[in-house]
Amino acid sequence: MSDQPKNELFKLRHTVAHLLAAAVQALYPDAKRTIGPVIENGFYYDFDFHMPISEADLKAIEKKMLEIGKTWKACKRSQMSPEEAKAVLKNNKYKCELIDEFAGAGEAISFYTHGSFTDLCEGPHLEDPTGQLKNFKLLSLAGAYWRGSEKNKMLTRIYGTAFFTKEELRAHLNMLEEAKKRDHRKLGRELDLFTFSDKVGPGLPLWTPRGTRLRHVLNDFVWKLREERGYERVEIPHITKKDLYETSGHWEKFKDELFRMTTREGHEFALKPMNCPHHTQIFDRHPHSYREMPQRYANTTMVYRDEQTGELHGLSRVRCITQDDAHVFCRHGQIKDEMLKIWDIVEIFYRAAGFPDLKVELSLHDPKQPEKYLGRPEIWSSAEDALREIVAIKGVEAEEKPGEAAFYGPKIDFIAKDSIGRMWQVATIQLDMNMPERFDLSCVNEEGESERIAMVHAAIMGSIERFLSVMIEHHAGAFPLWMAPIQVRVASVGEAHVEMVERLVRELNSHGVRAEVDVSDSTVGNKIRQAAKMKMPYTIIYGDQERDGGPFHIREFGCDEERLVPQKDLVEHVERRVKEQMGVDKEV
DSSP, X not given: OXXXXXXXXXXXXXXXXXXXXXXXXXXXXXXXXXXXXXETTEEEEEEEOSXXXXXXXXXXXXXXXXXXXXXXXXXXXXXXXXXXXHHHTTTOHHHHHHHHHHHHTTOOOEEEEETTEEEEOOOOOOSOOTTTTTSEEEEEEEEEEXXXXXXXXXXXXXXXXXXXXXXXXXXXXXXXXXXXXHOHHHHHHHTTOEEXXXXXXXXXXXXXXXHHHHHHHHHHHHHHHHHTTTOEEOOOOSEEEHHHHHHHTXXXXXXXXXXXXXXXXXXXXXXXXXXXXXXXXXXXXXOOBGGGOOEEEEEEEEEEOOOOGGGOBTTTBOSEEEEEEEEEEEOGGGHHHHHHHHHHHHHHHHHHTTOOOOEEEEEEOOTTOGGGSOSOHHHHHHHHHHHHHHHHHXXXXXXXXXXXXXXXXXXXXXXXXXTTSOEEEEEEEEEESHHHHHTTOEEEOTTSOEEEOEEEEEEEEEEHHXXXXXXXXXXXXXXXXXXXXXXXXXXXXXXXXXXXXXXXXXXXXXXXXXXXXXXXXXXXXXXXXXXXXXXXXXXXXXXXXXXXXXXXXXXXXXXXSOEEEOGGGHHHHHHHHHHHHHTOSSOO
């Protein structure tokens, strides 16, 4: 990135979003402007066009943007009363709706003027964009409902990005091209990992045998790491009475995202959006002595959220979310040790997954917006100080992010950088002092008195669906040997070798090596190409030489040279490579 600070890049992109609106207004006078915010890596602007446009029109819009941008000098901010603002924008019902909303909330109604173009906006923008409005690119079109509601009109969203230098823009566009090749939706289909069905519904992925195996491999690794640290598995139902979520606060927090249902008796239930309230009830089934603490529960299960259709995207944003959830119920003096154990799991797992260097963020509450959170200020201060201590013990730098906490407690978020430079929030550890208060969770201490406990929430992969979207794109579908749904494909040269190939694959599977056969009547060359297309970690061609006891010639995906392995050593070789990649000595 350039030497410009992040807030300057935000201002640049915000200004270019206005430049886009100015160009559209010049080319399409009947188009109605709506909103144009800055987003991660760029911006968008939504328009209500009288006639539809296509991506072929973006080039003409870019040309007009360059032309107008040369005339923009210092910008001017002004304020108006609601009446004045609505008079100026009387022909734009979208802007008038926003003005009414701002006025109702007591917010200032501000405008920014660049050249002859003025737009309703809270800012900020570049104070003087002279000569800086040239390194931008309009990327794509999409449909978007006004205010994100399917009840409203579908608008046209134009996405774009902007940078201060030509080099930064070029690098970003190259990254986007590479990202297209790695798109998990494309690779998931090609590698036969998952599918979607219109009959099932949007945001509801269906996992093939290959994809299901991949999910289980990952989850089994997480469970093994947890089991070694004293966790126990629990199971919970997928629907729950309204009462539980009213106590936890989720009913109000997730009211717009809940799948609700009413029983024949008139009781209100919902598909669970979270697992933590259920786990509190398992803990609370009987009194606990301090000698029984901590209690560690692990539960990989689905939660459900009624996401808007327009927000759904492959595995990244779905309506059924598989969480590798865990909750630790512990005394306050045990918080540090428990969180450090979870941190160890995170480091081991992500090192094996191909992310050896994780960035850490502290997501804290915003004291200026107490209505967003449960609990008293002193509880939040205590919890946040505890997390700062954990970070200090680990000796890492952590960026503090006020306003990013969960509504019940602060959290440590781990950020992974993928192979093409994108940052993803992955694992999280959350410290919760509020849920134990709301559910009156306690243990009996050494003095025989009731002692309020703490609750630690931990998700290693978080959403398995979203995690796999990241993993597929990070590895471009070429998973490490330990993770691959199929580790070894054994292909026969001819009919005479089929029985031996099938016997070898059965033997490999019996030793825990995930293997499959290719005994089709294709040529050897085609079998090799098909294995490469499926990004198979190991491919073995089985012919006369192998039948006679010769070493296996292993074709490793991404390597030009074959690896010779004696037949008796194949299982040991695979197991050794798996353990090396996973960074563990014990069998997993």
